[in-house]
Structure formats: C-alpha cells, structure tokens
Amino acid sequence: MLDSVASVRDFAFAARETSALPIRFEAVTFAAGPTRILHGVDVTLVPGSPTVLMGPNGCGKTTLLKLAMGLLTQIGGAITFAGGPAPAGSRAIVFQKPIMLRRTAAANVAYALRAAGKPADEANVRRLLDLAQIAPLAARPARRLSGGEQQRLALARALACEPQVLLLDEPTSSLDPASTKLVEDIIAQVSASGIKVVMATHDIGQARRLAGDVVFLAKGRLIEHAAADRFFNDPVSEEARSFLAGNLVI
Amino acid sequence: MDGATAFDLILSGDRTLFAIVRLSLTVTVLATLLAAVVAMPLGAAVALTRFPFRNVVIVVLNGLMGLPPVVVGLMVFLMLSRSGPLGEMGILFTPTAMTIAQAILVAPIIAALTRQLIEDLWTEYRDELTAMEVGPIGRVQTLLWDARFSLVTILLAGFGRAAAEVGTVMIVGGNIDGFTRVMTTTIALETSKGNLPLAIGLGIVLIALILAVNALAWSVREWAERHAG
Ligand SMILES: Nc1ncnc2c1ncn2[C@@H]1O[C@H](COP(=O)(O)OP(=O)(O)OP(=O)(O)O)[C@@H](O)[C@H]1O
Ligand SMILES: [Mg+2]
Numbered sequence: 001m002l003d004s005v006a007s008v009r010d011f012a013f014a015a016r017e018t019s020a021l022p023i024r025f026e027a028v029t030f031a032a033g034p035t036r037i038l039h040g041v042d043v044t045l046v047p048g049s050p051t052v053l054m055g056p057n058g059c060g061k062t063t064l065l066k067l068a069m070g071l072l073t074q075i076g077g078a079i080t081f082a083g084g085p086a087p088a089g090s091r092a093i094v095f096q097k098p099i100m101l102r103r104t105a106a107a108n109v110a111y112a113l114r115a116a117g118k119p120a121d122e123a124n125v126r127r128l129l130d131l132a133q134i135a136p137l138a139a140r141p142a143r144r145l146s147g148g149e150q151q152r153l154a155l156a157r158a159l160a161c162e163p164q165v166l167l168l169d170e171p172t173s174s175l176d177p178a179s180t181k182l183v184e185d186i187i188a189q190v191s192a193s194g195i196k197v198v199m200a201t202h203d204i205g206q207a208r209r210l211a212g213d214v215v216f217l218a219k220g221r222l223i224e225h226a227a228a229d230r231f232f233n234d235p236v237s238e239e240a241r242s243f244l245a246g247n248l249v250i
Numbered sequence: 251m252d253g254a255t256a257f258d259l260i261l262s263g264d265r266t267l268f269a270i271v272r273l274s275l276t277v278t279v280l281a282t283l284l285a286a287v288v289a290m291p292l293g294a295a296v297a298l299t300r301f302p303f304r305n306v307v308i309v310v311l312n313g314l315m316g317l318p319p320v321v322v323g324l325m326v327f328l329m330l331s332r333s334g335p336l337g338e339m340g341i342l343f344t345p346t347a348m349t350i351a352q353a354i355l356v357a358p359i360i361a362a363l364t365r366q367l368i369e370d371l372w373t374e375y376r377d378e379l380t381a382m383e384v385g386p387i388g389r390v391q392t393l394l395w396d397a398r399f400s401l402v403t404i405l406l407a408g409f410g411r412a413a414a415e416v417g418t419v420m421i422v423g424g425n426i427d428g429f430t431r432v433m434t435t436t437i438a439l440e441t442s443k444g445n446l447p448l449a450i451g452l453g454i455v456l457i458a459l460i461l462a463v464n465a466l467a468w469s470v471r472e473w474a475e476r477h478a479g
Binding site for chain 2: 066069070071088089091092093095098099101102103104111112115116141161
C-alpha cells in the first residue's frame, strides 16, 4: 500500500490546468431510438473532491459518463467544459467492463501512452503499472487477466494521458476488498493531485469514503445534487431516502 | 497395389509429380496473396465506413463467397480468350491466367471474412479507441494488428479453397502436360484415364498439404492465444 502512495507521488500530476472545468450539463437529454434515457439533466461539476454518481440500475449513470466522455451525443441540451468543448486529451474513462487490447498488460499501457502522445518508454509504463499494482502481470496477455486485474489495468491505461477529468464507471465492481481499498486509495490520491474524478458506484460505503458531492439519478432524471455529508445524513428526496435505506427504487 | 506405387512415386521424388506439386503451390500461393492485397483493405474499408447500399454490398460480398469455380473459370476464359477484351495479352492457358482466376475465386472469401472480423473487432474497441482519441489511421492500424492472427487464418482459408479447386484452373489453364497441369486437374485426368498410382499419389500429397495448412492455422491461433490473448 505504501508503495502505491510513493508511486502516485512520483507520477507527475503536477501543475494541473483546469481548462476542462467546470463541467456543465445543461438540460441534457438523451435517447436511444424511441427510448428516453436522460431527461433534461442540469448539473455542474466543479474542481475538488470526487463527484459520485448514484442511483438504481438503469438510472442513466453510464449514459451520463459516456456523454461526458463524448462517446454519445445528447439529443437536447449542452455539455460544456470550462464553457467550451473539452480540450484534446483532457478526459479519460474507465468503463464498467473495460476492453483490453489483444496485447500484453504492458503493451496496453504503452498503447495508451502513445495514443496520448506521451513517451511510451519502459519507465513510464512501469510507473503506471506500479501505480495500479499490477507490475508483476506486465508480460501477461491483458485479456487473460482476471476481471479485477483488468479493471486496475484499465485505470493505469486511463491515467496514461494525464487527464484533467477522470471518469470511472463502477471501478471496483469486480474487485475483492483489498483491491477495492487499493483502488480507492489511488482514486483519493489522483483526486488530491488535482484530477477531477467523476465516478459511478453502487457502493454506499465507498461513496461516503470518497465523495465530495453526490449526483443522485433515478429513471433518467436528476433527483438530487448535494455535498456528500448532506446527501448521506439528510437526503431531501424520497427516492434518495429509500435508495440509501436499501429499498428498491424503480 | 496402386497405393504402394503411389507412395513409391512420392518417396522416389518423381519428377513429374514434383513439378505438378510445385506449380500447384506457386499458383495457389500467388493467387491467395494477390487476392489478399486487394480484398483485405477492401474488407476493412467496408467494415469501417458507412455509405449508401452498404448492406447490399455486404450481402453480395457474402454471396460471392460461394462463387462456383467453373463459372469463375468461364468468366476469366471469356475475358482472356482471343476474341475477349483482354485477349491481346495472350495469357490464356498459362499459369498466369490460372493465378488470376483463382485470385478472383478467393478474393470474395477474404474480403467477406475480413469485413466481418474487422467490424466485430471495431464494435468491441470503438469506445476504448474513441476515448483514447485514436485517429482514423491509428484505428485501422490497431484493428489490423490486433486481428493479425485471425487474418492469417482467413488467408489460410483462402489458400485451402484455392488449393482444393479444379474447375477454374481446368478451364483457364487447359491442363497442359508439363505446363499448366496442377494436382487437382491431374487427379481428375489420371483417374479418368485409369492411371491410379499418380492420381492417388497426388491425392495423398494434396490432403497432406491441406492438413499441414490447417495444422499451421491451428498452431498460429494457439500461439496467439497464449502470447497476445
Ligand atoms: N443503446 C441503448 N438502447 C436502448 N436502451 C439503452 C441503451 N443504452 C442504455 N439504455 C437504457 O438506458 C437506461 C440507462 O442505462 P445506463 O447504462 O446508463 O444505466 P446505469 O445507471 O449505468 O445502470 P447500472 O447501474 O446497471 O450500470 C437503461 O434502462 C438502459 O437499458
Ligand atoms: Mg452502468
């Protein structure tokens, strides 16, 4: 664990610009064919502690992250980064089910470095693998790694471009408790280094540990956006109250 | 008894048999490579671009995989015959004509399989590559590289089809002794003449070759799985 702290410090996240923040969603509506998935979401994400997206299955968390990443296009409204389009290389994402390239773990990281126009030398690759504590797996075919190992590799890959905004879609959903702790530590450090983390999670404990603010969605609508303390101790909406109480919200 | 004579022919390195096998291999390998040079980029292009009537193109491409060899032979024959549009070239009944005809036969197979392969891989990679802001050229390079082992398998499938085929080479090659006679046409001819030892010998060689090609395909896949996932 100490190792990872050291390696994060080594990793030059210094001198972050924030030309991609704040991220402003204005009346963002999204549909797939005839199905409305997001209904006029208005939310502004500011620099600082991680923003955590919460809400029941199918509420639109993944969709919101993909919109923020520019992988989907809203049918209404606008998404702006510091008032304009996102600068090149300012965003990175770890998907709920990351896809590994048909190469070794190290080659996956090297690929991401090259794609970001960063030197893909061994030291750089090594640093990112160390950060995610998967250096011993460097030479293994990435697609043969376990789900949890792949998620950590995906995190290393996402950090290769030294993003300003890191979008994480349930980054610990297939991790054991130790790896979850490890990834949470990395997220906390990445966030402390000035990278804006926006993450979806179902893990209320994790949200409590990491969140600065919580965006709560249900059925494609923004129900609540509040500071984490407020949200967990005194949720305003009925939906959030029952969600936190462990009731099914559908 | 014929079987024993056939093995004698193979083991003694019979000159006729050797020449026939060599011509077969040359024509088939060249035809497969020629087809691949055109069909692989074409397949990849269809996979990665959207244009009107794309679905029609895909259906036609898939349909062409089942082109009857004799019809391809006939088409190429008509093109290359003295009175045909390319008759001037005077290559009918030469190994060149056979190579071209087999390339035409195999190209749709390579194009259709490449299209499917690259399109499936793109569907899988799209979000990750887009998120990494990989440009169009980088995308194509990545897809071709990550599909490399499957592309080799596709090449071998094309090779197998060409190697086993009789109709096209018979029509455009003419099965001329010592010049355009290949394994399959010799087997057909010698069988009808009752010269079974040579036919059987060639049959054995042909099957061995096709088995070897499949073994190669299998080991390429196996190796790829272990080293690149
Ligand atoms: N391409 C699509 N076509 C049709 N419906 C879709 C499509 N993509 C998403 N949906 C639907 O939109 C809704 C929101 O999906 P999304 O993946 O954003 O949910 P989520 O909040 O991430 O859920 P989970 O917690 O299960 O990951 C779901 O009901 C889903 O079925
Ligand atoms: Mg999701």
